[in-house]
Amino acid sequence: MKYFYNLRLLLLLANISILTGSCQDDSNERGTGGQSSKNDILTVTVNLDDPRQTIHNFGASDAWSCQFVGKNWPSDKKEKIADLLFSREVDETGNPLGIGLSAWRFNIGGGSAEQGDNSLINDDWRRSESFLLLDGSFDPSKHEGQRWFLKAAKARGVEQFIAFVNSPPVSLTKNGKAFNEKDGEPYANLPASNYTAYANFLADVAERLRDDDIDLDYISPFNEPQWKWECCNQEGSPWTNKEISVISKEINEVFESRNITTKLEIAEAAKINFLYRAEPEFPQRSNQVEEFFKTNSGLYLEDIPLMAKKIAGHSYFTTWDVNTMIDMRKELALKIQSVNPNLEYWMTEYSILENNEEIKGNGRDLTVNTALYVARVIHHDLTVANASAWQWWLGVSPYDYKDGLVYIDHSKFGGEIYDSKTLWVMGNFSRFIRPGMVRVNTSRSDNATDYESALDLMTSAYIGTNSEMVIVFINYRNSDKKVNLKLNGANVAEGTTFSQYLTGRGGDENLKYTGTVAAGNEIIIPARSVLSLVSGK
Secondary structure, eight states: OHHHHHHHHHHHHTTOOOOOOOOOOTTOOOOOOOOOOTTSEEEEEEEEEEEEEEOOEEEEEOTTTHHHHHHHSOHHHHHHHHHHHHOOOBOTTSOBSSOOOSEEEEEEOOSHHHHGGGGOOSOGGGOOOOSBOTTSOBOTTOSHHHHHHHHHHHHTTOOEEEEEESSOOTTTSSSSSSSBOTTOOSSOSSOGGGHHHHHHHHHHHHHHHHHTTOOOSEEEOOSOTTSOOBTTSSOOOOOOHHHHHHHHHHHHHHHHHTTOOOEEOOOOBSSTHHHHSOOTTOTTSOOHHHHHHSTTSSSOOTTSTTBOSEEEEEOTTOOOSHHHHHHHHHHHHHHHHHHOTTOEEEEEEOOOOOBOSSOBSBSOOOSHHHHHHHHHHHHHHHHTSOEEEEEEEEEEEOSSBSOEEEEEOSOSSOOOEEEOHHHHHHHHHHTTSOTTOEEEEEEETTOOOHHHHTTSEEEEEEEOTTSOEEEEEEEOSSSOEEEEEEEESTTOOTTOEEEEEEEOSSTTOSSEEEEEEETTSEEEEOSSEEEEEEETO
16 A cells, blocks of 8 residues: 555656545544546535534744844844734735734743853754743743734734743753753753752743733643653753643642643644654654543643643654555544543644655755645544644744745845745635634545545635634645535525635735635645635735
């Protein structure tokens, strides 16, 4: 099976059209698989009375560029970047000015920036300031550039704010650095004697940001706890499941005593398999759904008042090949369902780190090719893993790498800004699927499977409390796809019309408004594109 799909992918990359059927019912059951001519019209049915998960947000993080851009760049430049990321306004022709992110992630730094070269972190862009200075005092003026972006996000309507920690402050760590000892044990770079100090530091951060009128919805105290985070690439610390459990309870106690209502987000697993199974190489840092949310586990955390009823993971290194991508997300969804059906899954970090037959992380790519790869990951995280949130890694990147939404020149004081098709494709989701909307099931006339549709046409649909609808089509093919859209439900309005927003290969196809279409009429999804249909626009 894997050989078959790899062969199909190679044919796609050679620009040879694959004349197969497209995406399946996103209920994730394998269909019989349908073959169709490229001239056939596929009927896609949106089953409005078949709800799935609630969507809470789409977001990105301020690491690491925003510390310089927000502080040093000219006002017009940073306002432009903020518009691209957060704006929900449109121009005079109806084209969105930005992708309308509904969440923004704030990096609580460990203080390597203040250490300078003594931090031993090679790239000074990856060093981060800390509110907690080396002498133990709290400096509220820190993170100036990042705080500018927090305020810019809120001013443009961003609704949710999340702070995350890569490393505790260096004044609290075991080795006085923002990374773990080389060849050290995979335990936290934080002595038990400083657990309470760490909890109070996080409370201090929440109070400091409140002074800027930013109320943190969540704090994530542990990031990718599986990795050892040794010298010298960036801030980071490993954490065992036991350490996460003990410190989370300590943070909860401190927050409650100080009237901090910010919820705790765990565990930001480095790969999603660390969430759903015990990995022999990571015996104390895997199987986290059971460890933290199964009542008899010994490390159970759901009963502490400030624990968010969700578990967070990262999609890195789990997106290839197509079979692997889909099967891993099915396993994750099944594990969560078996442990606690009410537990949500949030995908809280992704960019292209993989090096596989279709894509490589190295090399900046502003084209639709990377964007479509990312769109496929978003689609399967939402429709197979049932993610309730989806968050990109670097909102702004100076690197020659596939890690950014907005790209900039590698300068701390100004330069050019480059939008990417990945930015706009994420906007096909984030701009229109707003917090509180519910994904609903879709079905299709050719019964193609998830596996078949992943290289062809993928569809997902969402409804809001006022019956507004968003339908997202991802055409991975090298040829157009004709679709007849059918709405199925008890309260379907006759003649429902949709505005169309296209991100495609054309230079101006960046969430481009392309007019309206009515349900029941033929819709053409252009080759290698993402098309969002939005009712009531």
